[in-house]
Amino acid sequence: MGQAQPSWDVLSDVQQLLHFHFMQNALLAGTMVALAAGVVGYFVVLRGQSFASHTLSQVGFPGAAAALLLGLAPQVGLVAFCLSAAIGIGLLPGLIGGGYRSESGAIGVILAFSLALGLLFFHLYTGFADTLLAYLFGTFLGIDDQQVLIVALTAAMTLAAMVAIGRPLLFSSIDAEAAAARGVPARALALVFLVLLGLAVAISVQLIGTLLTFALIVTPAAAAQQLTTRPGLGIALSTVVALLTIWGGLGVAYFTVYPVGFFVTSLAFAAYLAARAVRWSRDGGMSRWRRRGLRRA
Amino acid sequence: MNDSRPRPDAGPAAIVLDRAGVVLDGRVIWDDVSLTIAQGDFVAVLGPNGAGKTTLFKAILGLLPLHRGSITVLGQPVRRGNPRIGYLAQRRTFDSDLRIRARDIVRLGLEGARWGVPLPVLGAVQRHQDRRKVSEVIDLVGAAGYADRAIGELSGGEQQRLLIAQALVAEPRILLLDEPLDSLDPSNQQGVAALVHRICVERGVTVLLIAHDVNTILTYLDGVIYVAQGRSLTGRVDDVITTASLSRLYGAPIEVLRTSDGRLVVIGQPDSVTYHFRGA
16 A cells, blocks of 8 residues: 555546445445444433443454454354343343433443453464454455355344334433333333344444444434434434545545545545534524624623 | 213223232332223323332333233233334433434334334335324424424423324323323423323323323323332212322322312322422
């Protein structure tokens, strides 16, 4: 990497990007990851589970490291750790409804311990350090066809499940008691949702890295919720922002030596700032500030 | 209960409790409660905090198992998720940063319990009908002016009207409203109480409403359920809220006074001196 130079002719740059098989694979996997992250992320932000999503993406690292230590494929450990952490968080008592605040302590404990495990496994691992570091920072190099297939199938499964539970999940995320009275199994849904979040995180980690995966889950959705209060439109916007940041991030990363996670996160952050600016100006912008200033004086 | 006005239909009673009892965590909430609510009645559920008023609603909704006895809703045994019951849970307000349009909150009352998504073509007709129903019910509660704003930005009274619309949109035969008036200022209390009464009369919906201040709704009531000391007392307001019957229910001296403007004041309840003396 690094030798590739952008020609500033966008069309030929894109052609150059799509020319290489590894880039095609990265874009395919990235697209599927963004679709899953955009949809799941909307509910993460709505339910106030950003911290849980951060924790789930962090446990991917000790997972991958443990698998490497045991001589297994790192993806196996990644998925196993993400899913067990998701179920673990989901089984915490009282997670139903708006009770996430009291659970943040328990989730924090899981996060801390998973980081400690990651440190230990990294210390014990005598192999090529870059293999492991790739899981921390992510890499879009060397995603083979089989991995693309696994990512695509997992994302498709996650999306299908989200479509199936979408409306009851929305109901119980907003108003757990009213939903329960109408027969929505809020507790079971909360657990299923965490498992789907675990899957979405697990497929994002390889591309973006455990450190920044939750940025792709949380930021596009947070931007979307600044722009609209309509759930359907919000989910669509969240997905579009996730897609644009992944495509943009991969495109820029191809022409530079810097990690893809940085660009994806930065683009998502820029989208969030832009969304806040749009909402601010829609809500009255400068004139409201001036009014407030007058009132204070 | 008193049948002063025509009933929507002479079908089975809206709610029948037969010697029902609920035990939670080994504690008897109430036991041996028998009562019958006729269809179309407007009934207040009264009693001190912790007496089991919300528990009564949850039992009718099928969310809590009965220790013994039975509950029948519109002639059928209770079941969870019964679409013929609309429920408004006890709450303060939504978080002010909840970025969901009020109209979509109402819509969840209609489709929030449906799995999957509607098919593109077949679903179009249903979607159109659903949208009309949501708009109708928003008009009914008088919330059309702010239904397209984020729910978190609205006042308590506005939110309460929209939640009543949510409970009403699936066209239930019974409305269970848990303290819909208590977090509102006096003028909003009057407005929401009048709205609920109108729904009861115009749509023939049976209404059970948990309240702390019976005076706001006194003129609308067909009857009251008074829950206290693990037991209950049901009947017309004038029969239940009296010195004699409340003293018997509590097993302690209770005094009911009527003020010159007809308001009721209950004195001597264990947890509060002037329980019903509030507001307006």
